[in-house]
Amino acid sequence: MTQTPVDPAAQVASLVDAAGPRVPELLGRVEVLLREAAVEFGPTVGEPASATIAAGGKRLRPLLVLLAAGVGPADDDADPERDLDLVRAAASVELVHSATLVHDDVLDASPLRRGHPTVWATHGRAMATAVGDYLFARAFAELTATGSLEAVRILSRASSALAEGELLQRSDAWNIDVPVERYLHRCGLKTATLFESACALGALQGGAPDDVRQGLGAFGRRIGLAFQLLDDVLDVAGPPERTGKPIGTDLLDGTVTLPLIIARERDASLAAEDLRQVTTPEAAAEICGRIAATGALDEARAQALTMVAEAKDGLPDVGQRRVLELVADSVADRYS
């Protein structure tokens, strides 16, 4: 399988265009709300929080909220009150996502995220931990303002799952024998639940019936899982100029992912590795090369693409179905 790097920001921009003018308009309002949430408490606190939010990337989760809510292409389906609630729901999901990024950067002592200095790098561990806590609390404040207790329930479950996933990852660290089921469970907690919640929140705000809500949630969950699997492939496959980080950072953290899980069955020497001995970027890159040599990357990619196909197949027949399919494709295309 050839690697054709794609610019993810440009890709999402084209998705947004396909959705018609109202989706980008509302995404613009999400952006304003995110900045307001960050700067509310003055430059000292607001500046690092803003930097994090700005570095947060493609706004894929807010986009899912809006599409699952059925925000259509026409101006005449605008309802100011519903729009405000949607913007809040979309922002709350991104705030939770940003909070986890800030905490992850603290834990990994990451100097850069998407080419920007992290809060940890510019303001230290203590500020970054508090900024993450603050973004997290703001997420609940925004969502509470929508007046939907069910929405808060969805986000609190997702937040529990995120923390649980992080705990699971840390407790499984360095264990090269981690079962594949446990790996998938962890991906579900760490990534898929927030994608699922974005779709479920959108569907809820859009007034979708129960079966459609469930269908959209399942779609989000599947593309979230695929997203994480492909992220894990990318960590092994690189190239660094595309990913913005060296090959093998997961290995250096002790995080065992699907490529290694597949590869250890094919190469007994990998199964026998003591991951605690892998302490340099060079050693990590060497293991990545051996993982790739087993064909495990293609196998892991294929599993992810199957999930994307299932996500598309199971999509309920909603107004923005075509654009949701494009979102699914964009998750797959990042790496193929």
Place this chain on the structure above:
Amino acid sequence: MTQTPVDPAAQVASLVDAAGPRVPELLGRVEVLLREAAVEFGPTVGEPASATIAAGGKRLRPLLVLLAAGVGPADDDADPERDLDLVRAAASVELVHSATLVHDDVLDASPLRRGHPTVWATHGRAMATAVGDYLFARAFAELTATGSLEAVRILSRASSALAEGELLQRSDAWNIDVPVERYLHRCGLKTATLFESACALGALQGGAPDDVRQGLGAFGRRIGLAFQLLDDVLDVAGPPERTGKPIGTDLLDGTVTLPLIIARERDASLAAEDLRQVTTPEAAAEICGRIAATGALDEARAQALTMVAEAKDGLPDVGQRRVLELVADSVADRYS
């Protein structure tokens, strides 16, 4: 003023007794819920979370929820559904409190809390950060289960305030000229808002009218402020065998508190100190001695006791008014 150390756990136990049999019964259920929340995900995650919750102390905040809700002494005012919601609300406040303790211990690299090893000490920085995030998310999950959006609103505001207070403290670190207003604002964010929220949540669940809710909230806020002021006095005054930590830990963190703010006006040599040079426990203890010599500790204590008196004076005439007064006294008595 003489120092008569009081056992706070025994003191709270006597408060609970004064409240009649139903309050301890419900506090027992809060305890069960807290343990369940912690252990839900197996020993790896649950054990450190449990340890933190167990080390959390006196359950003053859950007690305030129950008293503000008007849980009376008689068995015949039990309403199973209301009781469950109250237990959840009380647990949610304690979960938020526990979450901040876990994160504080990470930031301060504290090996012990109330004589128990911290999650940071036993499981490391990464696990402790994730455990804090998890407890925080669980708080919202528990409170959402009460079905009250207003309750979630109260807790999300309190959580934002806690993080904001932490950020303010870090951004003001080492600044010996910090204005007293800013110090009090920080205490409000870091401590008083959660006490206020505990009372407001209880009043809400107990169905109190608006003016009583506000009155109970103001009571909580005042004793919370007094609690923090007296905590800051204790950090300077010790004795370590009473506080469980060396004198002057705030100074070593760069945290400027009321005793130093008062003392710097009375002793120009203190105002001229460069706090970044205070890097050893001995140096911190020496500064604490100079703060005490100015009489600043008595002045700070007097301000706290005034707040406690105002809290009692402003208490609405609710069923457990007498016990709430005892709670206020217990805050004052810890240190007098």
